[in-house]
Amino acid sequence: MTPTTSQLLETVTTRGNPQIDPSLHVWGWQIVLYLFLGGLVAGIFILTAALELSSGERARTRALGAMPFVALLLLSFGMSFLWLDLAHRFWAWRFYATFRPTSPMSWGAWILVLVYPAGLLLGLGSLDEAQRAWLRARTPGFLRGLLARLTDASDAHRRAVLLTSVLMGVGLGLYTGLLLGTMPARLAWNSAVLGPLFLASGISTGAATLLLLKLDENERRALVRWDLVAIGVELVLLTLLLVGFGTSGEAGRYAAHGFLGGPYTAVFWSLVVIMGLLVPLAMEAIEARRHLPSVALVPVLILAGGLALRWIVLAAGQASAFRLLP
Amino acid sequence: MAVTLPLYTHDLFGTYAGLLVGTLVGIAFGFVLERAGFGRARNLAAQFYLTDTRVLKVMFSAIVTALVGMTLLSGIGVLDLAQITVPETFLWPQLVGGLLLGAGFIVSGYCPGTGVVAIASGNLDGIAAIGGVMLGSLAFGFGYGPLEGFYKSGGMGVARIDRLLGVPMAVVAAAVVAMAVGAFLGGEKLEAIFAPRAGETAPASPPRVKARVFGGFAAIAALALAALALPTRGAATPARTAQTIGPLELARELVTAPETLWIVDLRPGAAAAKERIPGAMVTPPGDARAAFAAGLNPTRRLVAYGASGAADLPDGVRKFPGDVYVLEGGFEGWTSAVLTAPVPPANPTPDVVARFQLASALHARFTGAAVAAPVEIRPVVSVPTGPRKGGGC
Amino acid sequence: MSERPFWNPYVAGVVLGLVLLGSFLVMGFGLGSSGGVTRFAVAGAHLFAPKAVETNAYFSQYFGPGKHVLEDWLVFEVLGVFLGGVLGAYSAGRLKLGIEKGPRVTTARRLALAVVGGIFMGFAARLARGCTSGQALTGGAALSLGSWVFMMAVFTGGYLVAPLVRREWR
CATH class of the missing domain: 3.40.250.10 (Rhodanese-like domain)
Structure with a gap:
């Protein structure tokens, strides 16, 4: 028996054989949570800034004014998961020694840095007088001057700050999806639609997070409207994603199969589409039509659906490796 | 009419799409249970104090509907009953399990399905009940060792009542309809006695609704009985074979x-x-x-x-x-x-040689042996075939 | 917005029967719920004691290569029951936090009794291979002898115990 031929066959057939090579599942819950929180934070930035831009006045609810800071905390939380996932954790600074315009990871690393000052300015300007006094009292003496200058700057250039926040939010939200598209060997990630899809989902989960707060009625109604639009856009983009896969040749059809009959069919349609999109959509529509009191369950379902979307796209991508193709 | 149901026999959907059907069926199930009032423990408990026999009415109407529906559809040959999963019978554990579950039902106020609906409608006692169900099923699993003998006792396999009685399903279905309508009327009588005693008004269904529902049951059961007169249908759809x-x-x-x-x-x-x-x-x-x-x-x-x-x-x-x-x-x-190395053909025709070459190449590929020498094709003398002999079988 | 009334029980029963019939006609089997709830419990226990659950003589059937304890028809069906219940309760104006109990029982007692009753049901449903949905309703419609025995036993058990817990409800 010549070893070469039979060994060659053995190797070729057993690639992807679960007993030999279970899967190339290297991105786990850390990345899922990071992408989820990143999208949610992007949504909070876009929505708080957009609310203020459209109404022309600061948030009426105090909790809403503090949300940019909460968003930054959540983002730091998410980034700590990302950092946990890195193989060389203490070389992360190297991202900032360079900038590669063709690399979404490089864009992302820089957006993540720029989001912090933008969020700080957005947040400082959203605080009301009482909150500002509270913050001033708790700031160490040598920083008070800086705080006052930043707050003044934020008030003086409010429109620029708000527009920058929207821009940063859009950039962050898009990046969480486009990041996945950089790996062509992952068939289920090979779509530019993932960027806008994750952005729309981020806006929806951001709105859901804000809806969990006790809000002024006008603010609440505006957020529900934004949420309905975001959910609608998400449904369209999901359809486009699957249509795109289905019409793009063997690799795409393989990726689409994962969601249309393959292993991710049930979880994807049940958790993401039905639980995370259609049921909240129906409930928000019923709420508006029949003037029912809102329930916290709607945002909870949206958040769960958004988490499921990241989890399933991440898992489906890692299960759809190029080498399984004929 | 061809046997076309149940749908899963046509391989229309695989395992995973089947799970999605589960979600959709569940949504309908949960919605109806809620609309039936089963998200509220007091509606369910009332059954056992006879002030409102809603549980009996809903459950038996549902059983009768599905039963007469299946009977009629199989009677006219659309549904293949052999492809329907019937829960297996294990008499003793099911008897004891039923008694325990009934006791748990009235104590907790829910059964497992209605408990989920109670959670969905915001009733915190539903969370407690389902938490209990989870603990109870874990307790069963961890105490399974000594229970195994009893768990498997009284096993009768798939024991369908109609088969045991040796009568057509339509006859049993008709009897179940009669029994159910009797139970409904009896339940309403009991409500009329016990509800006023508890200071409540007995729930009354409009006569028109009752006439339609009961009449519908009777009509479908009668049709199923009439379908017995139809000529029997052919074989069932074959099971999926490899x-x-x-x-x-x-x-x-x-x-x-x-x-x-x-x-x-x-x-x-x-x-x-x-x-x-x-x-x-x-x-x-x-x-x-x-x-x-x-x-x-x-x-x-x-x-x-x-x-x-x-x-x-x-x-x-x-x-x-x-x-x-x-x-x-x-x-x-x-x-x-x-x-095994293929034997060179004795009487090569192009077909045979091609097959031999393929076999030989594959043999070489999988064993590393040298490929067999090419075979020369010789013209084939066709042998006239004589008249076929009769006889034999 | 006031609550919408419940459906007439006979009508609700017929619609429920049509859902059950639909499940039979599409999947070839009926409804269930305790099986799904059990799988959620087992998945939860698996987080804490994976070895103990996987090697358990009863639960080992849920595990194995290529199997996930939650990858099951009943799990998705129970998820659907929850979502359907939410839609039903919300659209009828009934979705609000509360506790169902009689006037003469404290909240703590009611919740404790709900847990105790639940434990009985969870145990009983595994013993009987199903609950009111999987055995009584589904098996009843499929004319399974054991399911009818189970159904009669459920009513018997309920009526026997009901006088003892009268204070919980009346």
Whole structure:
């Protein structure tokens, strides 16, 4: 028996054989949570800034004014998961020694840095007088001057700050999806639609997070409207994603199969589409039509659906490796 | 009319789309349970104090509807009853389990399904009840050892009442309809007695609704009985069977497109470990039913083989959602067709030579032996076939 | 917005029967719920004691290569029951936090009794291979002898115990 031929066959057939090579599942819950929180934070930035831009006045609810800071905390939380996932954790600074315009990871690393000052300015300007006094009292003496200058700057250039926040939010939200598209060997990630899809989902989960707060009625109604639009856009983009896969040749059809009959069919349609999109959509529509009191369950379902979307796209991508193709 | 139901027999959807059907059926189930008032423990408990026999009415109406529906559809030959899963009967555990579950029902106020609906409508006692159900099922699992004997006692397999009585299903269905309507009327009488005693008004259904529902039951049951007069239908749809693949064909596929195949070796571990078809997966120890095969990606075809011939397919292979093939002759077939050098044909025709060359090339590929020398094609003398002899069978 | 009334029980029963019939006609089997709830419990226990659950003589059937304890029809069906219940309760104006109990029982007692009753049901449903949905309703419609025995036993058990817990409800 010549070893070469039979060994060659053995190797070729057993690639992807679960007993030999279970899967190339290297991105786990850390990345899922990071992408989820990143999208949610992007949504909070876009929505708080957009609310203020459209109404022309600061948030009426105090909790809403503090949300940019909460968003930054959540983002730091998410980034700590990302950092946990890195193989060389203490070389992360190297991202900032360079900038590669063709690399979404490089864009992302820089957006993540720029989001912090933008969020700080957005947040400082959203605080009301009482909150500002509270913050001033708790700031160490040598920083008070800086705080006052930043707050003044934020008030003086409010429109620029708000527009920058929207821009940063859009950039962050898009990046969480486009990041996945950089790996062509992952068939289920090979779509530019993932960027806008994750952005729309981020806006929806951001709105859901804000809806969990006790809000002024006008603010609440505006957020529900934004949420309905975001959910609608998400449904369209999901359809486009699957249509795109289905019409793009063997690799795409393989990726689409994962969601249309393959292993991710049930979880994807049940958790993401039905639980995370259609049921909240129906409930928000019923709420508006029949003037029912809102329930916290709607945002909870949206958040769960958004988490499921990241989890399933991440898992489906890692299960759809190029080498399984004929 | 052809036998077309149940739908799953047509392979319209695989395992995963089937799970999605579960979500959709569940949504309908949960919605109706809620609308029936079963998200509220007091509506359910009232059954046992006879002030409102809503549980009886809903449950029996549902059973009767599904029963007469299935009876009629199978009576006119649209539904194949053999493809319907009937829960197996284990008399003693089901009797004792029923008593315990009934006791738990009135104490907790919910049954497992209605408890989920109670949670969905915001009732915190539903969370407590379902938490209890979870604890109780874990307790059963961890106390299973000593219980196993009782759990399996009184086993009768699939015991359908109509089969046991030896009468057509339509007759039993008609009897169930009569019994249910009797129970409904009895329940309403009891409500009229017990509800006023508890200071409540007895729930009254509009006579028109009752007339329609009861009349509908009776009409469908009568139609099902009438369908007994129809000529009996032909055989049921065949169960999904595995296709076969010859050893040479498999060998060729293995060379040209190995990534379209899952090969599963069903032989015991030792034999499979010694020698197997390249790339074959071995059944792991302790997984006699090859359950792992059910989880393989269905985009490939699954080829299973035993020691010889078509072995009985284990559950796991059967549940593989994609196409399943059985290797003709099993590993013995593989050995003789691929691992043994093919004998050059004595009477070569182009067809035979082509087959020989393929076999020889595959043999060489899988064993490393030298390819057989080319065979010269000689003209074939056609042998006239004589008249066929009669007789025999 | 006031609550919408419940459906007439006979009508609700017929619609429920049509859902059950639909499940039979599409999937070839009926409804269930305790099986799904059990799988959620087992998945939860698996987080804490994976070895103990996987090697358990009863729960080992849920595990194995290529198997996930939550990858099951009943799990998705129970998820659907929850979502359907949410839609039903919300659209009828009934979705609000509350506790169902009689006027003469404290909240703590009611919740404790709900847990105790739940434990009985969870145990009983595994013993009987199903609950009111999987055995009584589904098996009843399929004319399974054991399911009818189970159904009669459920009513018997309920009526026997009901006088003892009268204070919980009346």
